[in-house]
Amino acid sequence: MVRVLIGFLAILLVLSLVRFVWRMVTGWVRFLRAGTGPGVAGPSEPRMVPRELRKDPQCGMYVSPELSIRSRYRGEELHFCSRECKEKFFQVQSEKSA
Numbered sequence: 001m002v003r004v005l006i007g008f009l010a011i012l013l014v015l016s017l018v019r020f021v022w023r024m025v026t027g028w029v030r031f032l033r034a035g036t037g038p039g040v041a042g043p044s045e046p047r048m049v050p051r052e053l054r055k056d057p058q059c060g061m062y063v064s065p066e067l068s069i070r071s072r073y074r075g076e077e078l079h080f081c082s083r084e085c086k087e088k089f090f091q092v093q094s095e096k097s098a
């Protein structure tokens with residue numbers, strides 16, 4: 001009787017394990033399809049993740065390129081956290097070159 005019970009539990013355990021693995025596999029397939037499916041911009045780029053941050057050369061803070069104040073300096077695109085930082089940066093550069 002005890003052996004039968006253990007056998008039954010073992011079958012249940014295997015079944016739940018198979019279900020768990022199956023869920024993981026289907027979840028992965030769905031994830032991969034969502035990442036590389038048609039109409040998605042960028043190859044396998046995860047959504048809802050902030051993009052590469054840029055360093056504000058004035059205060060050293062990291063800012064998102066979408067939210068930063070952009071400016072060009074000597075052919076380089078710079079990203080500032082605020083207008084104050086941008087103005088300060090160019091003021092310092094002009095003082096340096098003067």
Ligand SMILES: [Zn+2]
Pocket residue numbers: 056058059060061080081082085
């Ligand atoms: Zn700044």
